Amino acid sequence: MSAPVVEGVAGRHGGDQPVVVIGAGPAGLAAAEHLLDAGVQVVVVDGAPGVGGLSRSVELWGHRFDLGPHSFLSNSHPESVTRWLDLAGAAGGVERTEAVRAAVWRGRVVGFPPSPVDVLRTTGPARTASLVGARVAARVRPQAAPARTAHDALVARHGRAVVEELFVPYCRKYLGVHPRELSSAFADKLQGTRRGWRGPVELLTPREGTGAVWEELARRLRARGARILLGTTVTGLATEGERVTAVQVRDAVSEFAVPARAVVSSVPAPVLLRWLPGTRAPAGPALRSRDTYLVHLLLEGTGNGREVGQSSHYVTAYDEQVRTGRLTNTRAWRPATFRNEPRTVLCAEFWSSGDDDLSARSDHELAELAISELPAFGVDPRVRIVDTDVMRLPRSVPVLTAGVEQARAAVDAQLDRFTNLARVGRHGKHDWDGQEDSLLTGRSIGAHVLAV
Incomplete structure (x- = not known):
């Protein structure tokens, strides 16, 4: 050489x-x-x-x-x-915006974290009572032993019902595993409890x-x-x-x-x-990682091109039957940059282990899947897809x-x-x-x- x-x-x-x-x-x-x-x-x-x-x-x-x-x-x-x-x-x-997050949960788009009204409307009175009871019990009951897995740590903080309702499907979709297979130290990261994600959050985004x-x-x-x-x-x-x-x-x-x-x-x-x-x-x-597939979608809206129905910074899908993991609205991150832009760009994210049916799909098939699931995220079905772009990021998510x-x-x-x-x-x-x-x-x- x-x-x-x-x-x-x-x-x-x-x-x-x-x-x-x-x-x-x-x-x-x-x-x-x-x-x-x-x-x-x-x-x-x-x-x-x-x-x-x-x-x-x-x-x-x-x-x-x-x-x-x-x-x-x-x-x-x-x-x-x-x-x-x-x-x-x-x-x-830099553009500064206050974070607006939402979730697809049981077929509904709700704020995140969901409000009591969102929980009641989404799950009904009996399940709401179960979720609230589990969370209250977790807060007042001391943890009996050190958590061995992320599932143990999450149950100790939120109650089993909450974990089964939200964290289990999220982990299976995002990381490809049940939280019982994850390190207990990972619990904080799964909850989004890194510094600043409680209460109003100001996001900084380069123009x-x-x-x-x-x-x-x-x-x-x-x-x-x-x-x-x-x-x-x-x-x-x-x-x-x-x-x-x-x-x-x-x-x-x-x-x-x-x-x-x-x-x-x-x-x-x-x-x-x-x-x-x-x-x-x-x-x-033990040192596995997951792939991310990004589908950028160029949309024309229902009126002036800005009204697509999804105005949150991003919406995370907890429903496992929705294959898209997260949908990002670029306009929400940089409103001044795109204020006079007649079109909107959304980014749909998929997560894969590299050996599943998602990885076997062509770029065209991934784009078609993302488009078919837009209504689940609250996107107005009258929008027109002008163009698409697909990117594959191998080993982008450490598990x-x-x-x-x-x-x-x-x-x-x-x-x-x-x-x-x-x-x-x-x-x-x-x-x-x-x-x-x-x-x-x-x-x-x-x-x-x-x-x-």
Whole structure:
């Protein structure tokens, strides 16, 4: 394998070598920025044609759209908010809206969380009494033993009736498993109890799409001397003893090696283990992920093109007979941007394990399925579908199964022996890190790889 000089990377030994960051998503770019602050040369490598990872934006029908809903909350960690607003402001500005969420539940579209009136109308008096009783009992009854699974933790907080009514179908649809198969530590994430999702929530959305934030950060990194190699696939890692010495890559022209002082990776651990000699991926499904299929729909409404009947930021379908998992209304996220736009874009999300009937459907069939289910989400049946676009995002949703802590520990035991290798981000840590988390963890990782 040839090893040409990578433009902008000086030397091949010791401190003259760059730190190579694998992955140009939020965590990888934040790590690159922190390393530059420390005076270290940086090379960022990503197989995609653009930066941002799952937080990138795509060009469709004359506008830029996110890959599903990407929320940044105004009351997130202050350091993250300040940094994010600086980037978003330079990338075209920010729209602020108060989150409006809804759910498809027992064939009805209700507010989320559902009001007492919604519960009564949806389930009837007897079932409402059962749900309320279960929740009250859970609150007054102390938990007998530590929760072993997410199901145990949810039942202890909400009561069995509530869990069976809402959380069980949601988990089966979104994650492909019953909550009994999920880690107890995952319960908070399933409830949406991350900081800020109680009461009114202000959402921050870049006018040019979430990807514009990360494109702005990448522009700043390049201006400071970082090399960002896009459309470049990692094929392996070279090691000497307990150190990674180079990242082997392939672009559209050739294969070559980038010498590395250290490596910061945001790829899934099983992939990283395949690249490293002398390691092996863990057996079993403990570090599994799910795929996301996005169907963007360009609609003309019933009157001026804006009235489609679905005005929430997004609607989540808890009904399992509705195959669409979530429907996002782009206009709700960026009302000023689309105020004078005569058409509306909705995004339908499907979740798949990659070996089910959804994965077997063609793009046309997925689009037809999304269109057929629009009325279930409250979309006016008189809207006209002008165009569709389908995107498939493999391994985009980490599934935190019971035993994931032990599986991660087994992976750590193999990877930690490489003293100049660190992992960041949603995939690198196999967790549900959001953009605000990635900004913090990415910027804090440099100390580890620079200390060795």
